[in-house]
């Protein structure tokens with residue numbers, strides 16, 4: 001049984017043929033398309049390491065069956081930087097040391113990008129901590145993560161205002 | 166960034182200025198772009214997926230597996246069971262050295278803990294392998310299992326990594342009997358699981374009788390050694406790459422059964438295999454922190470001076486191997502008392518063998534001791550910090566040895582000042598916040614030994630004057646790619662960009678093990694030595710070469726500065742490395758460095774890092790809900806290589822302390838022996854919203870004895886003071902002394918008679 005679907009992944013349209021309906025979006029990316037940036041920490045929607053953006057919204061890709069996403073636009077950590085130019089959230093994670101081992105980091109960053117796009121109050125540390133709590137960091141880099149999200153969201157909105165002016 | 170006192174100058178810091186700088190991570194770009202390659206990110210051509218089937222009973226044996234059903238599933242290639250598992254050269258149950266822990270590698274049909282691997286299904290796709298494993302539907306012959314500490318216990322003579330299980334100084338019984346005041350209390354700590362975010366994994370390929378492996382490990386050389394022994398091949402035929410670990414915390418220190426099974430599966434199917442544990446499968450075959458029941462007895466004078474301390478630990482180990490959490494041993498070094506006695510007992514239960522887990526011994530040990538010290542301070546009518554200062558250990562209490570350095574007083578002072586400790590009311594239940602929550606403040610002392618392992622490093626200066634440093638070190642998040650590179654660059658008198666730093670692979674010089682908070686000290690000292698060696702060789706060339714401006718400068722001394730060798734008495738006279746090599750006609754020059762603990766210094770000094778942690782908690786008086794609202798830690802751990810990374814280690818440690826105090830606990834079903842919360846939803850670890858405002862103060866400390874760099878270690882100490890500080894703050898908030906961890910709202914409800922019907 002072959003199932004076909006079309007996904008736009010990091011801006012590139014891809015026709016995908018699956019031989020198995022059980023394939024999750026995460027396993028599709030990692031094991032079949034070899035986009036290994038998104039990580040599997042639990043495969044149960046409990047850790048956030050697999051967070052990606054689907055049509056601009058953050059989801060746990062381990063809980064998503066690939067075949068149900070026909071036509072979706074997907075952004076993974078690999079699609080965030082523009083060439084050598086890091087996305088402001090990526091840059092802020094480095095500057096604020098928002099990671100140690102780095103395993104949760106792709107998920108944290110995608111979650112932060114999604115969060116900022118949601119327009120949640122990203123200048124309030126309490127709100128940021130709450131809204132980033134779907135992403136576990138066992139290394140305990142939370143302080144840097146919170147600071148990075150606040151910093152990057154400030155820079156992004158300053159950038160938007162500049163563009164609008 | 167905390168304020169950092171300037172680093173000492175002089176010969177120890179001879180060649181450069183990279184050490185001490187808060188550089189961002191060298192591997193940062195790789196990690197934020199998703200291009201850092203963890204083991205399971207490798208997908209070699211022709212890869213097959215292996216999935217474990219694990220036991221759902223805790224004791225007994227497997228009587229049947231539906232291998233036919235699994236095999237019949239489309240995509241399944243092979244099912245490995247004890248029947249067809251390729252042979253091993255060494256029995257995985259044979260203890261060939263004290264660090265060779267018994268592994269479960271399908272050597273028989275026995276089951277000795279829930280979650281033990283009982284078969285491996287290999288398939289063309291991950292989905293097929295997962296389904297195949299589910300189709301095995303094992304049948305068992307089940308025996309009654311025990312998973313609590315109530316069974317028979319034995320005296321533990323050896324604990325942890327080979328430490329004595331008992332020690333004494335003075336006459337405890339006499340000193341305790343004649344003390345004016347007594348405290349005796351028993352504290353329980355639960356089984357805890359490391360839960361690194363990256364599950365244990367292996368991607369393995371046999372090439373003839375050679376092995377090519379991607380696998381996270383905190384000990385490349387030991388992993389090669391054990392693999393060589395198990396498979397009967399020479400270590401040169403094994404190449405392990407471990408450039409990044411997605412966390413280790415001790416669980417990736419030694420070879421584990423699942424990774425051996427991955428290698429066996431690859432042999433069986435004759436193809437490269439990827440085997441990744443599920444989160445649930447990490448609760449069993451890859452170690453955990455054993456549960457403890459600790460009894461602390463303190464005898465003191467009317468003035469609060471300690472006369473006697475006894476610390477006894479009962480802890481769990483498996484039925485088939487020994488790893489006993491050395492929790493009592495923290496009492497050897499923390500508080501002064503003329504009589505100290507520490508003992509351990511073990512209890513054999515039906516669990517996977519416990520293992521090193523971040524601050525093994527010190528974490529649960531100091532949780533109990535710091536709680537007991539707080540109880541004693543209250544009994545003595547003293548402020549808990551004053552009580553600790555009164556009983557400050559000027560020398561190591563158990564041995565009488567002086568400390569190689571100990572800036573604990575400064576840690577107390579700076580931490581207390583930052584926290585505002587002097588405003589603390591003595592009596593519990595005397596502070597409230599704006600929302601009416603009970604507020605409490607607590608303190609705990611942090612300590613962790615400064616350990617050195619053995620390591621080697623190789624340094625090269627090339628014809629163009631650039632450098633190369635090699636060491637098979639491990640970065641599990643602590644920042645080895647950065648901190649060791651800083652040390653390497655200073656060792657060569659070059660900037661970091663002029664030095665290529667190679668690490669994370671078993672074909673590089675042996676860096677020992679990334680554990681015991683000793684990796685920077687160990688690997689760093691070897692790198693430092695390699696730098697000295699290659700500079701000495703280069704100097705040798707220059708001072709004996711008439712054409713060199715350094716000719717004959719051997720006596721006045723030559724130093725390395727920014728890619729040049731210069732006279733110590735006149736730094737304007739010298740020449741670039743490249744010029745020296747060019748005249749000598751050399752393409753490169755090489756040096757080697759080693760590191761190991763200095764036995765003479767160890768004989769003379771006690772070596773430990775120290776710290777003080779202050780915690781504030783807010784407790785809802787109606788619900789008993791506990792929130793940590795502030796944590797301030799001040800730590801002194803010798804020379805700081807990279808303050809940015811060191812702060813992150815302290816924060817991580819403090820969060821682990823918070824987790825120990827309030828969150829994590831593996832809960833067994835006593836009837837079946839299974840863990841009921843083997844997942845990241847119900848085995849609670851802190852999320853971002855659980856973590857309060859954190860501050861880490863880096864207290865300056867020079868230590869001329871620990872090693873050439875003066876580095877202690879920072880990876881584990883953060884947990885040790887934090888657990889006690891939080892428990893003590895909860896007591897201060899509520900007046901309820903909870904003696905089991907993690908502390909939850911159920912422990913507080915009904916805790917005090919005056920309000921027991923209404924809440925806390």
Ligand code: FES
Nearest residue numbers: 041043045048062
């Ligand atoms: S892997 Fe998807 S939430 Fe953990």
Ligand code: FES
Nearest residue numbers: 100101102137139
């Ligand atoms: S950086 Fe290691 S889990 Fe977050």
